[in-house]
Amino acid sequence: MFTTIRKNHQFLMLVIVILTILGFIGLYIRANPSQFGTNDVLSIYGRVVQRAEIDSQVRSYRLALALGLTDFVSDLGGLGEDENVSLNNYLLNLLLIEHQATELGIRPSDDEVLATIKSLAPLQTDGVFDPAKYTAFVQDQLAPRGLTERQMEDIVRDSIRVKKLKAIIASPVAIGEGEIRMAARIYQPVTAQVLQFDLEKYSKDLTVTPGEISAFYEKNREGLKAPENRSISYVVFELPALQQKLEGKDRANALQKLADQAVGVEKSIRDGISQGFDFATAVGKQSLQAQKADFIQRDGTKQGKDSGLPEALVNAAFRLQKIGEISDIIQDGGSFYIVTVDSVSPAHQLELAEVTQRIETHLKSQKSSKAAQEAAEKALSEIHTALNSGKSFADAVKGAGLKEEQLINIVPSDPKNNEEQQALTQATLSLKEGELGQLEPAPWGFFAVYLQKRTPLTDAEWKEYQADISKKLLTKDQDLLFTEWLHTSLGTAQIKMLPGAASTGGS
Numbered sequence: 001m002f003t004t005i006r007k008n009h010q011f012l013m014l015v016i017v018i019l020t021i022l023g024f025i026g027l028y029i030r031a032n033p034s035q036f037g038t039n040d041v042l043s044i045y046g047r048v049v050q051r052a053e054i055d056s057q058v059r060s061y062r063l064a065l066a067l068g069l070t071d072f073v074s075d076l077g078g079l080g081e082d083e084n085v086s087l088n089n090y091l092l093n094l095l096l097i098e099h100q101a102t103e104l105g106i107r108p109s110d111d112e113v114l115a116t117i118k119s120l121a122p123l124q125t126d127g128v129f130d131p132a133k134y135t136a137f138v139q140d141q142l143a144p145r146g147l148t149e150r151q152m153e154d155i156v157r158d159s160i161r162v163k164k165l166k167a168i169i170a171s172p173v174a175i176g177e178g179e180i181r182m183a184a185r186i187y188q189p190v191t192a193q194v195l196q197f198d199l200e201k202y203s204k205d206l207t208v209t210p211g212e213i214s215a216f217y218e219k220n221r222e223g224l225k226a227p228e229n230r231s232i233s234y235v236v237f238e239l240p241a242l243q244q245k246l247e248g249k250d251r252a253n254a255l256q257k258l259a260d261q262a263v264g265v266e267k268s269i270r271d272g273i274s275q276g277f278d279f280a281t282a283v284g285k286q287s288l289q290a291q292k293a294d295f296i297q298r299d300g301t302k303q304g305k306d307s308g309l310p311e312a313l314v315n316a317a318f319r320l321q322k323i324g325e326i327s328d329i330i331q332d333g334g335s336f337y338i339v340t341v342d343s344v345s346p347a348h349q350l351e352l353a354e355v356t357q358r359i360e361t362h363l364k365s366q367k368s369s370k371a372a373q374e375a376a377e378k379a380l381s382e383i384h385t386a387l388n389s390g391k392s393f394a395d396a397v398k399g400a401g402l403k404e405e406q407l408i409n410i411v412p413s414d415p416k417n418n419e420e421q422q423a424l425t426q427a428t429l430s431l432k433e434g435e436l437g438q439l440e441p442a443p444w445g446f447f448a449v450y451l452q453k454r455t456p457l458t459d460a461e462w463k464e465y466q467a468d469i470s471k472k473l474l475t476k477d478q479d480l481l482f483t484e485w486l487h488t489s490l491g492t493a494q495i496k497m498l499p500g501a502a503s504t505g506g507s
Helices: 011-030 051-066 070-075 083-103 110-119 131-145 149-169 177-187 199-203 210-219 248-274 279-284 311-319 352-388 393-399 419-426 459-491
Strands: 040-044 047-050 190-198 229-237 291-297 330-332 335-345 404-410 440-442 445-454
Touching: 040 083, 047 051, 051 070, 051 083, 051 131, 051 149, 070 149, 083 149, 083 459, 110 149, 131 149, 131 248, 149 459, 177 459, 190 199, 190 352, 190 393, 190 419, 199 352, 199 445, 210 352, 229 248, 229 279, 229 311, 248 279, 248 335, 311 330, 311 335, 352 393, 352 445, 393 404, 404 419, 419 440
Parallel strands: none
Antiparallel strands: 040 047, 190 404, 190 445, 229 291, 229 335, 330 335, 440 445
């Protein structure tokens, strides 16, 4: 079954390196790897990395996610919101790890690889390794990607390297009892008084003059532009309703047939366009119907609302360089797409009349926020003075002409807390009893919290929470230390872009 059984001061440098490579990786991802040669892309620690290796690591990234190796991908910075940035982090850090692990003599054994594979959740049933699921994974996940069992073992081996290397790097981290008790405050009920400063109270008499609006417009013209939008046409290939629920090998076979159909149609569309047909006509000759979507923005919205189009389709449409250009085949889950651009409305400067209302609302909000903050800071200063003179909090608040609201016996970590209660109780975590906190922003204005009482944990509660909190704090600190080590190491990895990274192909 398995082939193993068969036998920071340099942070700026890091940023520059990542930004340089980002452009290449972004282009590489969306192009067809078969269109490239095995040109030299970059060197790291003096070792030359070629396009074929980058291609292999891109596929390993997808495979690692499919295997559920999320800790591994996360440790290499591969789980951010921006997939291209995440993939860049993953690729660079994986190259770094391979070098550093070799230097330190970290070489996972075949037995370790086998044990890890058997422990992966996607390959288990009720917590036990399931050979049938392994076979299905090979057929459904490896084969369609052009991968083999050997490559799955390689990515698992890499994950073990990272785990072992991280253990070495993060070994000095220790958590003290003081840190644990401070973190445990989220489980301690608090009683507090809240001072609120609502923006609405300070916005009633505010005005914005035409001169202020005009001045803001002139100063911020560059930020007052309508974004580019595109009208597109596309054709979609989807499994018939009866095949939607197929699984395993049957689903893989059905998807392969669908992909083959898409490849044939793509060629016919290109042939038709070369003969002078437009996209819709060329698609129609294949007994298919082109769909249209107008005024789509780069983020997938249309007139401020979600267009409902797949992100992969929108991204492909905005990668096309000219009107009438045809994309390569785009896969999104079990569907395939071919897209073209019908028209482009470039980003353009908005006129003052178009944004007057927006500017007025913004300036009024700024003014009310400033007025509320100034009033709040003055009131808090008066209250602090009164408290220091020996007055009670209630008397100090009354003297400042304010009223307080009560938080009574609320546990900060209680999942039943609403959003406002979460923010208010969060502000108490750093306070001592009898202490007034700093001014904090809120959607409706500002607030400050006075902590009256924090109920101590019982011995039983402390024992219940201590181990879990300690583990979470330790993991967090270890992650931070490992991330910092990666940043520093990348800065000294002698990363250089090579001529092969500049030559590109495809669209």
